[in-house]
Amino acid sequence: MPSLSVVIPTHRRANILKLCLKYLEMQTMADELEVIVVSDGPDAETAALFHGSAPLALPPVTYLEIPKSQQGVARNAGVKRATAPFVLFIGDDILLEQNACERHLAAHRSQTYSSPTAVLGFTTWDPVVEITPVMRWLEKSGWQFGYLQIRKYSHTFLPKKIQERFTYTSNISVPTDEARKFKFREDMTLYGWEDIEWGMRMKQAGIRLYYEPDATALHHHHMRLEDSLIRAEELGRSLTKLAQVNSDFRRKLAGWRLVIRRFRMMLPTMEGKHHRALLHGIQSATKNS
Incomplete structure:
Protein backbone atom coordinates (compact mmCIF):
# COMPACT_ATOMS: atom_id res chain seq x y z
CA MET A 1 0.00 0.00 0.00
CA HIS A 220 4.70 27.33 -12.58
CA HIS A 221 2.23 29.95 -13.77
CA HIS A 222 2.79 33.27 -15.51
CA MET A 223 0.24 35.97 -14.76
CA ARG A 224 -0.24 39.43 -16.22
CA LEU A 225 -2.22 42.21 -14.58
CA GLU A 226 -5.17 41.66 -16.91
CA ASP A 227 -5.18 37.94 -16.04
CA SER A 228 -5.23 38.72 -12.33
CA LEU A 229 -8.09 41.20 -12.70
CA ILE A 230 -10.16 38.66 -14.64
CA ARG A 231 -9.52 36.21 -11.82
CA ALA A 232 -10.56 38.80 -9.22
CA GLU A 233 -13.81 39.44 -11.07
CA GLU A 234 -14.56 35.72 -11.17
CA LEU A 235 -13.83 35.53 -7.43
CA GLY A 236 -16.47 38.23 -6.94
CA ARG A 237 -19.04 36.22 -8.88
CA SER A 238 -18.28 32.98 -7.06
CA LEU A 239 -18.32 34.72 -3.66
CA THR A 240 -21.82 36.02 -4.40
CA LYS A 241 -23.06 32.59 -5.47
CA LEU A 242 -21.58 30.90 -2.41
CA ALA A 243 -23.08 33.55 -0.11
CA GLN A 244 -26.52 32.46 -1.30
CA VAL A 245 -26.08 29.01 0.26
CA ASN A 246 -23.63 29.65 3.12
CA SER A 247 -24.25 32.12 5.96
CA ASP A 248 -20.53 32.45 6.73
CA PHE A 249 -19.97 33.70 3.20
CA ARG A 250 -22.91 36.11 3.43
CA ARG A 251 -21.01 37.80 6.26
CA LYS A 252 -17.79 37.65 4.22
CA LEU A 253 -19.56 39.26 1.26
CA ALA A 254 -20.84 42.10 3.44
CA GLY A 255 -17.33 42.63 4.79
CA TRP A 256 -15.81 42.76 1.31
CA ARG A 257 -18.34 45.40 0.26
CA LEU A 258 -17.27 47.59 3.18
CA VAL A 259 -13.58 47.12 2.35
CA ILE A 260 -14.17 47.91 -1.32
CA ARG A 261 -15.92 51.20 -0.50
CA ARG A 262 -12.87 52.29 1.47
CA PHE A 263 -10.58 51.54 -1.48
CA ARG A 264 -12.57 53.38 -4.15
CA MET A 265 -10.27 56.39 -3.79
CA MET A 266 -7.26 54.10 -4.42
CA LEU A 267 -8.31 52.70 -7.78
CA PRO A 268 -5.02 53.58 -9.56
CA THR A 269 -3.14 51.27 -7.17
CA MET A 270 -2.73 47.53 -7.62
CA GLU A 271 -4.95 46.90 -4.61
CA GLY A 272 -7.57 49.35 -5.79
CA LYS A 273 -7.74 47.76 -9.24
CA HIS A 274 -8.28 44.32 -7.75
CA HIS A 275 -11.00 45.55 -5.39
CA ARG A 276 -12.68 47.22 -8.32
CA ALA A 277 -12.61 43.97 -10.34
CA LEU A 278 -13.93 42.01 -7.36
CA LEU A 279 -16.78 44.50 -6.92
CA HIS A 280 -17.64 44.25 -10.61
CA GLY A 281 -17.92 40.48 -10.25
CA ILE A 282 -20.13 40.84 -7.16
CA GLN A 283 -22.40 43.33 -8.91
CA SER A 284 -22.61 41.18 -12.03
CA ALA A 285 -23.56 38.06 -10.08
CA THR A 286 -26.07 39.98 -7.93
CA LYS A 287 -27.75 41.45 -11.00
CA ASN A 288 -28.09 38.05 -12.66
CA SER A 289 -29.23 36.12 -9.58
Missing part, protein backbone atom coordinates in the same frame (compact mmCIF):
# COMPACT_ATOMS: atom_id res chain seq x y z
CA PRO A 2 1.32 3.50 -0.82
CA SER A 3 1.99 5.96 2.00
CA LEU A 4 0.66 9.06 0.23
CA SER A 5 -1.86 9.59 -2.58
CA VAL A 6 -1.27 12.72 -4.69
CA VAL A 7 -4.49 14.01 -6.29
CA ILE A 8 -4.14 16.40 -9.25
CA PRO A 9 -7.17 17.97 -10.97
CA THR A 10 -6.35 19.18 -14.48
CA HIS A 11 -8.09 20.88 -17.38
CA ARG A 12 -6.52 21.01 -20.82
CA ARG A 13 -2.95 21.78 -19.73
CA ALA A 14 -1.13 18.65 -20.85
CA ASN A 15 2.30 20.26 -21.20
CA ILE A 16 2.27 21.73 -17.70
CA LEU A 17 0.83 18.53 -16.25
CA LYS A 18 3.67 16.55 -17.81
CA LEU A 19 6.18 18.78 -16.01
CA CYS A 20 4.27 18.40 -12.74
CA LEU A 21 4.48 14.62 -13.08
CA LYS A 22 8.23 14.74 -13.75
CA TYR A 23 8.74 16.53 -10.44
CA LEU A 24 6.74 13.81 -8.70
CA GLU A 25 9.01 11.22 -10.28
CA MET A 26 11.96 12.94 -8.56
CA GLN A 27 10.44 12.77 -5.08
CA THR A 28 12.64 11.19 -2.42
CA MET A 29 9.77 8.85 -1.57
CA ALA A 30 8.52 8.24 -5.12
CA ASP A 31 8.29 4.51 -4.44
CA GLU A 32 5.79 5.20 -1.63
CA LEU A 33 3.47 7.41 -3.68
CA GLU A 34 0.49 6.90 -5.91
CA VAL A 35 -0.62 9.69 -8.24
CA ILE A 36 -4.23 10.19 -9.30
CA VAL A 37 -4.79 12.62 -12.18
CA VAL A 38 -8.39 13.69 -12.78
CA SER A 39 -9.18 15.46 -16.04
CA ASP A 40 -12.04 17.91 -15.50
CA GLY A 41 -13.67 17.23 -18.86
CA PRO A 42 -12.32 15.02 -21.64
CA ASP A 43 -9.16 16.18 -23.42
CA ALA A 44 -7.38 14.11 -26.05
CA GLU A 45 -3.98 15.75 -25.49
CA THR A 46 -4.07 15.06 -21.76
CA ALA A 47 -5.33 11.51 -22.26
CA ALA A 48 -2.48 10.87 -24.72
CA LEU A 49 0.02 11.25 -21.86
CA PHE A 50 -1.37 8.07 -20.34
CA HIS A 51 -1.86 5.91 -23.42
CA GLY A 52 0.58 3.08 -24.01
CA SER A 53 3.53 3.00 -21.65
CA ALA A 54 3.29 4.46 -18.15
CA PRO A 55 4.15 8.20 -18.02
CA LEU A 56 6.50 7.66 -15.06
CA ALA A 57 8.75 4.85 -13.88
CA LEU A 58 7.62 5.69 -10.35
CA PRO A 59 5.23 6.53 -8.84
CA PRO A 60 2.29 4.69 -10.46
CA VAL A 61 -0.29 7.01 -12.02
CA THR A 62 -4.05 6.51 -12.29
CA TYR A 63 -5.80 8.67 -14.89
CA LEU A 64 -9.51 9.51 -14.69
CA GLU A 65 -11.81 11.63 -16.85
CA ILE A 66 -15.01 13.18 -15.52
CA PRO A 67 -17.63 15.33 -17.29
CA LYS A 68 -16.69 19.03 -17.18
CA SER A 69 -17.55 20.18 -13.68
CA GLN A 70 -15.00 22.09 -11.58
CA GLN A 71 -11.86 21.35 -9.64
CA GLY A 72 -13.63 20.47 -6.39
CA VAL A 73 -15.58 17.70 -8.14
CA ALA A 74 -12.34 16.47 -9.71
CA ARG A 75 -10.64 16.32 -6.30
CA ASN A 76 -13.53 14.34 -4.86
CA ALA A 77 -13.28 11.85 -7.72
CA GLY A 78 -9.56 11.46 -7.05
CA VAL A 79 -10.06 10.87 -3.33
CA LYS A 80 -12.49 8.05 -4.11
CA ARG A 81 -9.62 6.19 -5.81
CA ALA A 82 -6.99 6.94 -3.16
CA THR A 83 -5.58 3.93 -1.30
CA ALA A 84 -2.96 5.61 0.93
CA PRO A 85 -3.73 6.77 4.49
CA PHE A 86 -3.02 10.40 3.52
CA VAL A 87 -3.91 12.41 0.43
CA LEU A 88 -1.98 15.41 -0.91
CA PHE A 89 -3.83 17.92 -3.08
CA ILE A 90 -1.78 19.87 -5.62
CA GLY A 91 -2.51 21.70 -8.88
CA ASP A 92 -1.36 20.64 -12.33
CA ASP A 93 1.00 23.65 -12.40
CA ILE A 94 2.61 22.82 -9.06
CA LEU A 95 6.21 21.56 -9.06
CA LEU A 96 7.08 19.90 -5.77
CA GLU A 97 10.61 20.14 -4.42
CA GLN A 98 12.25 16.71 -4.09
CA ASN A 99 11.48 16.21 -0.40
CA ALA A 100 8.05 17.88 -0.31
CA CYS A 101 6.04 14.66 -0.10
CA GLU A 102 8.42 13.32 2.53
CA ARG A 103 7.94 16.46 4.62
CA HIS A 104 4.15 16.22 4.38
CA LEU A 105 4.18 12.63 5.53
CA ALA A 106 6.67 13.30 8.33
CA ALA A 107 4.49 16.14 9.62
CA HIS A 108 1.46 13.86 9.79
CA ARG A 109 3.37 11.05 11.47
CA SER A 110 4.89 13.35 14.08
CA GLN A 111 1.56 14.70 15.31
CA THR A 112 0.42 13.74 18.79
CA TYR A 113 -2.61 16.03 18.58
CA SER A 114 -5.78 14.15 19.50
CA SER A 115 -7.78 15.35 16.48
CA PRO A 116 -6.96 14.83 12.78
CA THR A 117 -4.53 17.31 11.26
CA ALA A 118 -4.23 18.92 7.83
CA VAL A 119 -0.71 19.91 6.72
CA LEU A 120 -0.10 23.02 4.62
CA GLY A 121 3.06 23.24 2.54
CA PHE A 122 4.72 26.39 1.22
CA THR A 123 4.11 27.58 -2.36
CA THR A 124 5.91 30.36 -4.22
CA TRP A 125 6.27 31.41 -7.85
CA ASP A 126 8.56 29.35 -10.04
CA PRO A 127 11.49 31.66 -10.93
CA VAL A 128 11.66 30.01 -14.36
CA VAL A 129 8.55 31.91 -15.43
CA GLU A 130 8.78 35.67 -15.87
CA ILE A 131 7.64 37.03 -12.52
CA THR A 132 5.60 40.15 -13.22
CA PRO A 133 4.89 43.06 -10.85
CA VAL A 134 1.35 41.78 -10.24
CA MET A 135 2.71 38.33 -9.33
CA ARG A 136 5.01 39.92 -6.74
CA TRP A 137 2.08 41.93 -5.41
CA LEU A 138 -0.21 38.88 -5.22
CA GLU A 139 2.38 37.10 -3.08
CA LYS A 140 3.26 40.08 -0.88
CA SER A 141 -0.31 41.27 -0.32
CA GLY A 142 -1.79 37.87 0.43
CA TRP A 143 -4.41 38.36 -2.27
CA GLN A 144 -3.55 34.93 -3.69
CA PHE A 145 -1.15 33.33 -1.19
CA GLY A 146 -0.71 34.81 2.28
CA TYR A 147 2.38 32.93 3.43
CA LEU A 148 4.07 36.09 4.70
CA GLN A 149 1.24 36.41 7.21
CA ILE A 150 1.88 32.98 8.73
CA ARG A 151 5.68 32.81 8.85
CA LYS A 152 5.59 32.96 12.65
CA TYR A 153 3.53 29.75 12.67
CA SER A 154 6.16 27.70 10.82
CA HIS A 155 6.29 24.11 12.14
CA THR A 156 3.26 24.62 14.33
CA PHE A 157 -0.51 24.99 14.18
CA LEU A 158 -2.22 28.05 12.79
CA PRO A 159 -4.67 29.78 15.15
CA LYS A 160 -8.14 28.34 14.67
CA LYS A 161 -9.66 31.75 14.00
CA ILE A 162 -7.65 32.19 10.78
CA GLN A 163 -6.83 28.67 9.62
CA GLU A 164 -9.53 28.32 6.92
CA ARG A 165 -8.04 31.30 5.06
CA PHE A 166 -4.95 29.19 4.37
CA THR A 167 -6.38 25.84 3.28
CA TYR A 168 -4.68 26.26 -0.10
CA THR A 169 -5.32 23.24 -2.29
CA SER A 170 -2.14 23.89 -4.26
CA ASN A 171 -0.14 22.12 -1.54
CA ILE A 172 -2.12 20.63 1.34
CA SER A 173 -2.46 17.12 2.74
CA VAL A 174 -5.10 15.51 4.94
CA PRO A 175 -5.89 12.03 6.24
CA THR A 176 -7.74 10.20 3.49
CA ASP A 177 -10.62 9.30 5.79
CA GLU A 178 -11.15 13.01 6.51
CA ALA A 179 -10.92 13.89 2.81
CA ARG A 180 -13.71 11.40 2.16
CA LYS A 181 -15.77 12.78 5.01
CA PHE A 182 -15.25 16.44 4.08
CA LYS A 183 -15.81 16.55 0.35
CA PHE A 184 -15.52 19.72 -1.70
CA ARG A 185 -18.88 21.25 -2.58
CA GLU A 186 -20.08 20.00 -5.93
CA ASP A 187 -22.68 22.73 -6.50
CA MET A 188 -20.03 25.38 -7.16
CA THR A 189 -19.59 25.91 -10.90
CA LEU A 190 -17.38 29.01 -10.71
CA TYR A 191 -13.71 29.36 -9.79
CA GLY A 192 -12.69 30.24 -6.26
CA TRP A 193 -13.56 29.98 -2.55
CA GLU A 194 -14.29 26.24 -2.59
CA ASP A 195 -11.05 25.57 -0.68
CA ILE A 196 -11.87 28.15 2.01
CA GLU A 197 -15.42 26.79 2.40
CA TRP A 198 -13.91 23.30 2.70
CA GLY A 199 -11.48 24.62 5.31
CA MET A 200 -14.33 26.17 7.30
CA ARG A 201 -16.11 22.83 7.59
CA MET A 202 -12.93 21.06 8.64
CA LYS A 203 -12.24 23.69 11.30
CA GLN A 204 -15.77 23.38 12.67
CA ALA A 205 -15.18 19.62 12.99
CA GLY A 206 -12.04 20.22 15.06
CA ILE A 207 -9.41 19.52 12.38
CA ARG A 208 -6.32 21.68 12.93
CA LEU A 209 -4.01 23.12 10.25
CA TYR A 210 -0.26 22.59 10.69
CA TYR A 211 2.17 24.68 8.62
CA GLU A 212 5.19 22.82 7.23
CA PRO A 213 7.18 25.39 5.20
CA ASP A 214 9.80 22.79 4.25
CA ALA A 215 7.22 21.04 2.05
CA THR A 216 7.99 23.50 -0.73
CA ALA A 217 6.30 23.83 -4.11
CA LEU A 218 6.88 26.11 -7.10
CA HIS A 219 3.86 27.57 -8.87
